Amino acid sequence: MMNIWYSLVDFLLPFDWTNHLFMKNALLAVILVCPLFGLLGTMIVNNKMAFFSDAIGHSALTGIAIGVLMGLKNPILSMLAFSIILALAISAARKISLNSTDTIIGIFSSTAVALGIVILSKGGGFTKYSSYLIGDLLSISPNDLALLFMVFISIIIIWVLIFNKLFLASINKTFAVSKKVNTVLADTVFTLIVAVIVTISIQWLGILIINSLLVLPAASARNLSSNIKQYHAFSIAISLISGILGLIMSYYWGTATGATIVLASAVFYFASLMMVRIRN
Amino acid sequence: MIEEQVNNPRNSCGLCCTKIENFGVVRGGKDILKDVNLHIHCGEMTALIGPNGAGKTTLLKAILGEIKPSGSLQFLDHKGKHTGHPVIGYIPQHLYFDRNSPVSVLDLFCAVKSKIPIWLLESNEVKKEVKENLERVSSGHLLNKKLGHLSGGELQRVLLALSIDPIPDILLMDEPVSGIDQKGTEVFYQTVSELRENFDMSIILVSHDFSLVAQYSDRVALLDKTILSCGKPSEVFSSKEFINLFGEVWSRGLFDNKGGNQS
Numbered sequence: 001m002m003n004i005w006y007s008l009v010d011f012l013l014p015f016d017w018t019n020h021l022f023m024k025n026a027l028l029a030v031i032l033v034c035p036l037f038g039l040l041g042t043m044i045v046n047n048k049m050a051f052f053s054d055a056i057g058h059s060a061l062t063g064i065a066i067g068v069l070m071g072l073k074n075p076i077l078s079m080l081a082f083s084i085i086l087a088l089a090i091s092a093a094r095k096i097s098l099n100s101t102d103t104i105i106g107i108f109s110s111t112a113v114a115l116g117i118v119i120l121s122k123g124g125g126f127t128k129y130s131s132y133l134i135g136d137l138l139s140i141s142p143n144d145l146a147l148l149f150m151v152f153i154s155i156i157i158i159w160v161l162i163f164n165k166l167f168l169a170s171i172n173k174t175f176a177v178s179k180k181v182n183t184v185l186a187d188t189v190f191t192l193i194v195a196v197i198v199t200i201s202i203q204w205l206g207i208l209i210i211n212s213l214l215v216l217p218a219a220s221a222r223n224l225s226s227n228i229k230q231y232h233a234f235s236i237a238i239s240l241i242s243g244i245l246g247l248i249m250s251y252y253w254g255t256a257t258g259a260t261i262v263l264a265s266a267v268f269y270f271a272s273l274m275m276v277r278i279r280n
Numbered sequence: 281m282i283e284e285q286v287n288n289p290r291n292s293c294g295l296c297c298t299k300i301e302n303f304g305v306v307r308g309g310k311d312i313l314k315d316v317n318l319h320i321h322c323g324e325m326t327a328l329i330g331p332n333g334a335g336k337t338t339l340l341k342a343i344l345g346e347i348k349p350s351g352s353l354q355f356l357d358h359k360g361k362h363t364g365h366p367v368i369g370y371i372p373q374h375l376y377f378d379r380n381s382p383v384s385v386l387d388l389f390c391a392v393k394s395k396i397p398i399w400l401l402e403s404n405e406v407k408k409e410v411k412e413n414l415e416r417v418s419s420g421h422l423l424n425k426k427l428g429h430l431s432g433g434e435l436q437r438v439l440l441a442l443s444i445d446p447i448p449d450i451l452l453m454d455e456p457v458s459g460i461d462q463k464g465t466e467v468f469y470q471t472v473s474e475l476r477e478n479f480d481m482s483i484i485l486v487s488h489d490f491s492l493v494a495q496y497s498d499r500v501a502l503l504d505k506t507i508l509s510c511g512k513p514s515e516v517f518s519s520k521e522f523i524n525l526f527g528e529v530w531s532r533g534l535f536d537n538k539g540g541n542q543s
Binding site: 039042046159160163164167168171172173174175177178179183221222223225226227228229230231232233 | 340345346368369370372380382383384386388391392394395397398399400401424439443452
């Protein structure tokens with residue numbers, strides 16, 4: 001499978017930066033992850049959940065710590081489990097508590113991060129894990145790509161099935177209920193999807209910046225569109241283009257890939273702001 | 281559109297009815313609603329009035345099933361047969377849209393009517409249906425407008441069109457005209473009255489605007505955790521319970537000057 005991809009890249013993109021296997025792998029990862037982020041980002045921005053996805057990203061640290069405690073070689077499972085638990089806990093707390101949502105998310109997020117740092121820094125060994133903070137896309141392996149591909153397919157299928165329901169719930173809960181939407185189920189599925197995709201991608205994109213990849217393309221697209229289809233098309237396109245641009249630039253500049261991608265999408269965001277100003 | 285439908289009315293009878301029996305909702309150990317009993321006949325507009333915090337919106341949510349109440353909701357057709365859960369339409373109180381939110385009227389309708397995700401594509405068939413739905417409330421020209429660019433009155437008509445597709449047995453309206461000017465309010469209620477007659481819907485309207493209630497509703501239910509008084513507008517507005525809550529000024533003013541309720 002991977003060989004087909006490698007020869008395809010050699011044939012279509014005979015450039016210096018595609019010469020290396022790790023760049024070919026990273027390119028495939030970008031093509032899988034970026035459209036997903038663009039797609040999910042629109043709903044995150046609509047629901048004003050940017051802070052929530054940020055908290056999920058940060059909780060990865062605790063997931064890693066728990067994995068280390070349990071002696072796991074690859075902490076991805078403990079990260080997934082912890083982020084899902086945290087996501088559900090935040091949703092539950094939102095329903096019970098009298099505090100506003102951002103306060104609750106702030107509390108859960110910083111508690112999780114603190115717990116993670118406390119466990120990981122025991123005995124002064126935190127620097128070992130600092131690679132998670134900025135991520136390393138170039139280290140992605142064909143096995144990781146296979147996992148990513150499966151996640152990609154599943155999320156697309158779920159997204160096609162629940163989008164309209166989720167959209168109605170995001171506009172007005174009671175109205176959605178009157179149209180026979182199970183809003184609790186739709187919200188929970190959405191929360192879980194975000195938890196899974198953020199956690200899966202975090203080791204390549206980095207805890208510190210992963211949330212920008214969800215928010216920036218959608219926020220830019222919002223400035224440019226007048227209906228849902230344009231909104232999604234722009235968001236996916238901006239996400240994908242900044243992903244590929246960021247990857248190429250990071251190769252030539254020798255910089256961290258995730259951060260370079262975020263910078264590229266930030267350029268799109270500020271350009272979209274300018275366009276709004278010019279139009280008005 | 282409305283004229284067309286008149287030739288093909290549903291069983292218009294005034295005999296089918298919705299019975300709300302012993303509804304109760306408890307939240308945080310406190311009774312929000314208690315022993316609420318209400319019978320609603322089709323083709324009638326029942327206004328739900330009451331002070332702030334009386335549980336009006338909660339009652340609507342309980343009828344919709346968003347909140348699970350104790351007690352029962354029964355819908356009986358014109359033969360008095362139990363027909364299961366009625367089709368319920370709902371028009372929310374406030375639908376706040378960020379003006380930059382990239383959602384068109386068509387998007388909103390397609391999200392309700394179509395299973396295909398609206399970011400992917402819409403079928404021309406659905407688009408045609410949406411256009412027809414909007415024509416019912418004389419708003420076909422709004423099809424491709426951004427929601428954020430609609431006026432309050434336009435948005436309310438769009439929501440009305442959405443809530444009557446499919447034609448509901450019961451239509452719930454939670455202060456549908458708050459923040460809309462006089463003209464818009466009149467147009468809205470005219471449209472609602474026509475729809476009610478043509479489609480034989482029961483309507484439950486939550487409103488703080490007593491003069492509107494006096495003008496348009498057939499029955500009034502005064503709610504404060506439970507139904508305190510229920511009957512013709514003139515009866516309820518002159519009832520002891522109403523005067524206790526709102527004072528005598530309202531009760532006298534409404535019918536002396538406005539000519540009373542239309543039906």
